[in-house]
Amino acid sequence: MNKPPTTTLGYALLGLLHQREQTGYALRKFFADSPMGNYSSSPGAIYPALRRLEEQGLIIGSVRSDGPLKRSRTYRPTKAGLEALRTWLGQDMTRRDIEVRMDELMLRFAFLGDFGDVPATRVFLASLLDQIETYLVELKQILVEVTQKAGRHGRLALEGGIESYEAHARWARRALSEFEEE
Amino acid sequence: MNKPPTTTLGYALLGLLHQREQTGYALRKFFADSPMGNYSSSPGAIYPALRRLEEQGLIIGSVRSDGPLKRSRTYRPTKAGLEALRTWLGQDMTRRDIEVRMDELMLRFAFLGDFGDVPATRVFLASLLDQIETYLVELKQILVEVTQKAGRHGRLALEGGIESYEAHARWARRALSEFEEE
DNA sequence: AAAAACATGTAAGCTGTTACATGATTGG
DNA sequence: CCAATCATGTAACAGCTTACATGTTTTT
Numbered sequence: 001m002n003k004p005p006t007t008t009l010g011y012a013l014l015g016l017l018h019q020r021e022q023t024g025y026a027l028r029k030f031f032a033d034s035p036m037g038n039y040s041s042s043p044g045a046i047y048p049a050l051r052r053l054e055e056q057g058l059i060i061g062s063v064r065s066d067g068p069l070k071r072s073r074t075y076r077p078t079k080a081g082l083e084a085l086r087t088w089l090g091q092d093m094t095r096r097d098i099e100v101r102m103d104e105l106m107l108r109f110a111f112l113g114d115f116g117d118v119p120a121t122r123v124f125l126a127s128l129l130d131q132i133e134t135y136l137v138e139l140k141q142i143l144v145e146v147t148q149k150a151g152r153h154g155r156l157a158l159e160g161g162i163e164s165y166e167a168h169a170r171w172a173r174r175a176l177s178e179f180e181e182e
Numbered sequence: 183m184n185k186p187p188t189t190t191l192g193y194a195l196l197g198l199l200h201q202r203e204q205t206g207y208a209l210r211k212f213f214a215d216s217p218m219g220n221y222s223s224s225p226g227a228i229y230p231a232l233r234r235l236e237e238q239g240l241i242i243g244s245v246r247s248d249g250p251l252k253r254s255r256t257y258r259p260t261k262a263g264l265e266a267l268r269t270w271l272g273q274d275m276t277r278r279d280i281e282v283r284m285d286e287l288m289l290r291f292a293f294l295g296d297f298g299d300v301p302a303t304r305v306f307l308a309s310l311l312d313q314i315e316t317y318l319v320e321l322k323q324i325l326v327e328v329t330q331k332a333g334r335h336g337r338l339a340l341e342g343g344i345e346s347y348e349a350h351a352r353w354a355r356r357a358l359s360e361f362e363e364e
Numbered sequence: 365a366a367a368a369a370c371a372t373g374t375a376a377g378c379t380g381t382t383a384c385a386t387g388a389t390t391g392g
Numbered sequence: 393c394c395a396a397t398c399a400t401g402t403a404a405c406a407g408c409t410t411a412c413a414t415g416t417t418t419t420t
Contacts, residue, residue, distance in 0.1 A: 007407070025371050035321055035343060038282045045408055047373060071416080072371055100220045103282070106339045113335025121335070139217055153295025153303070156360070157288045160353040161217060167349035171342040178338070185410095189379070207399050227380055229401060253388075254399055 005056055005084050008104055009039050009049050014077055014085045015111035017059055021076040024050050036110070038103050050075060058084055085111070090120065098131050102168065122179050129172040136165050187238055187266050190286055191221050191231050196259055196267045197293035199241055203258040206232050218292070220285050232257060240266055267293070272302065280313050284350065304361050311354040318347050 006014070016027055024046050031041035040046070053059045058081035061073040077085065089108050097105055105128060112121050139162050147155050188196070198209055206228050213223035222228070235241045240263035243255040259267065271290050279287055287310060294303050321344050329337050 009408085023371070025369095028371095035281070035324060035340065040408065042409065043372065044374080044410070048407085099217070100285070106342055109342075110335050110339040113333045142217060151295045152360070153292050156353075156357050157292040158217065160288055160291075160350060160357075163349045163353050164346050167345045168342060171338075171345050175338050175342075178334070191380085205399070207397095210399095222380065224381070225399090225401065226382070226403090230379085 004088070005058065006053060007049070009045065010053055010058075011085065011088050012039050012107060013046070013049060013053065014058060014081055015107070015114070017075050017077050018082065018085060018111070018114055021074045023064070023072050023074050025072070036107060038107075053081070057081075086115065089115070089124075093127055093131050095131070095135065098135050098165075118179055122176065125172050125176040125179065129169060129176065132165055132169045132172065136162065136169065139165065186270070187240065188235060189231070191227065192235055192240075193267065193270050194221050194289060195228070195231060195235065196240060196263055197289070197296070199257050199259050200264065200267060200293070200296055203256045205246070205254050205256050207254070218289060220289075235263070239263075268297065271297070271306075275309055275313050277313070277317065280317050280347075300361055304358065307354050307358040307361065311351060311358065314347055314351045314354065318344065318351065321347065 012031075013027060016022070016030060024043075027050075028041045028043065028046050030036075031039050031046075050059070050061070054061055054075070057078055059075045059077050061075045064072050064074050089112050093105065109121075109124060109128075112124060139158065143155070143158050143162065146158050194213075195209060198204070198212060206225075209232075210223045210225065210228050212218075213221050213228075232241070232243070236243055236257070239260055241257045241259050243257045246254050246256050271294050275287065291303075291306060291310075294306060321340065325337070325340050325344065328340050
């Protein structure tokens with residue numbers, strides 16, 4: 001069980017740099033005003049993260065020659081970086097991912113698109129659907145207990161969670177059907 | 183803008199201790215096997231957090247007299263702790279809360295139940311619904327752009343997010359109607 | 365000429381993660 | 393008596409947050 005080469009923020013950066021070569025500043029902007037912006041847009045997070053990625057050989061930076069600002073550097077993934085990204089995208093989903101990292105799973109789905117690998121996308125969606133459905137069974141069992149033991153607020157909060165997962169399950173089914181017609 | 187007295191984990195502990203006086207171990211168990219367990223159940227997180235709360239006078243621990251284990255300590259919130267909890271529960275929701283801390287909002291909703299304050303619950307739900315609806319308008323505008331510019335995966339990921347928020351909005355409406363009949 | 369946006373960085377502090385460590389009590 | 397559960401802790405490490413700091417280029 002060797003530890004992953006980088007954090008989730010690192011993978012997010014890697015995935016965005018795979019989409020296009022860009023500066024740390026552009027990445028910050030993206031995090032700041034895109035809805036996928038679960039991640040920090042503060043310079044104290046981004047720049048050190050980029051440096052770590054470069055030190056590990058997952059990305060390489062180059063001084064921008066076309067732009068006027070000499071100081072600005074654009075980064076793009078190295079071969080090793082792309083490998084690390086693919087490994088992350090193809091990782092098995094854990095129960096914990098479903099419970100508390102659904103946003104990360106959606107990010108992985110989005111980045112999967114940049115590899116144009118339809119079979120991998122199908123596997124991902126089928127796996128996601130399977131895991132959500134398994135989890136939903138558990139949640140509904142817990143709901144029965146909670147309805148008796150806990151108060152109304154607790155029951156409602158749990159129902160809210162269940163309904164959110166059901167929405168994700170419906171989405172996964174629809175997405176899967178979109179990718180099965182080819 | 184004085185900083186909050188504790189972290190989200192701290193508030194979660196405070197809220198659970200408000201429900202009933204219990205040991206750190208019991209809290210760990212709860213985090214480990216309840217679906218509300220977004221929070222760490224590791225001793226390295228819980229015990230230091232409890233100590234910090236005690237140092238700040240938000241909880242007090244007492245050696246359990248009824249149980250046989252002399253080492254075990256149960257904690258309960260102090261008056262200051264309850265105040266801090268209420269303040270947290272009544273905080274205005276930010277856009278950021280909606281974007282990335284929906285789970286925390288649901289936790290707040292659950293803890294609100296332990297104060298038996300129906301008007302506060304209604305205010306919370308109405309505010310939540312309002313914020314989600316505002317955010318949904320933005321997301322749908324972005325969807326239009328994304329559908330043209332980005333690829334299929336990006337569009338689908340965004341749709342997944344939208345559908346999840348719509349589920350939460352429906353839930354909030356239903357919950358609100360439950361609390362308006364009294 | 366000023367303001368906004370572009371662009372990058374550092375330092376202190378806090379918190380959580382991982383891993384290790386210890387010991388008591390209860391159930392089979 | 394052995395395993396599981398109860399119960400609490402510590403220490404090293406890494407990462408993020410906040411705040412500060414600096415300078416350039418473009419827009420108004």
